Amino acid sequence: MKIVLIGIQGAGKSTQGNLLSEKLKIPYLSTGHIFRELAKEKTKIGRYIKEVMNAGYLIPDKKTVAIVDEYLKRQEYKNGYIIDGFPRTIAQAEFFKDGADKVIYLKVSDGEALKRLSFRNGDNGVREDETPSAIAKRIELFHKLTKPVFDYYRKKGILIEIDGERAIEEIHEDILTKLGK
Numbered sequence: 001m002k003i004v005l006i007g008i009q010g011a012g013k014s015t016q017g018n019l020l021s022e023k024l025k026i027p028y029l030s031t032g033h034i035f036r037e038l039a040k041e042k043t044k045i046g047r048y049i050k051e052v053m054n055a056g057y058l059i060p061d062k063k064t065v066a067i068v069d070e071y072l073k074r075q076e077y078k079n080g081y082i083i084d085g086f087p088r089t090i091a092q093a094e095f096f097k098d099g100a101d102k103v104i105y106l107k108v109s110d111g112e113a114l115k116r117l118s119f120r121n122g123d124n125g126v127r128e129d130e131t132p133s134a135i136a137k138r139i140e141l142f143h144k145l146t147k148p149v150f151d152y153y154r155k156k157g158i159l160i161e162i163d164g165e166r167a168i169e170e171i172h173e174d175i176l177t178k179l180g181k
């Protein structure tokens, strides 16, 4: 099964993605994680990605789809995957035509996401790409560029909307039920 997990930063995508991966025995990958790893490289592309991420912008579609395409060609994803954070734009969704059987939209309000991100930072030290201005830009771009992706999948009849403002276990159970698992 090919599952897409999208939501605003702080919605709990990686928490739910990992739980789901364990339960369904489907490998999990996250474009945010891939980009954070690339951003550590002391190369031209590494520095560029770091700069874009830290400012709260999206990596350009062309680069993003090339990277995702390369990853998903790997043997481990042949029988399915749970991909977190992709597609985030209509251009990415159009590229990803047959890439999703189900799309889970983990819904939380901007206010709740902001509250969780400040808690996350307080807890584990500030992540470089989670400064207040980067978070604000990311929320703006989420509404502008990613919201249309939900309409795209809603029209295809594969969008599952999940209330993400509940206990982790409750959300997990709800996702499983709506996936028919």
Ligand code: AMP
Binding pocket: 009, 031, 032, 033, 035, 036, 052, 053, 056, 057, 058, 059, 060, 064, 084, 085, 086, 087, 088, 089, 092, 129, 138
């Ligand atoms: P995330 O951990 O999913 O919030 O992603 C962290 C950052 O990685 C984002 O703010 C973007 O800069 C970049 N990124 C992750 N996924 C994508 C994507 N699908 N398209 C463009 N940029 C992305």
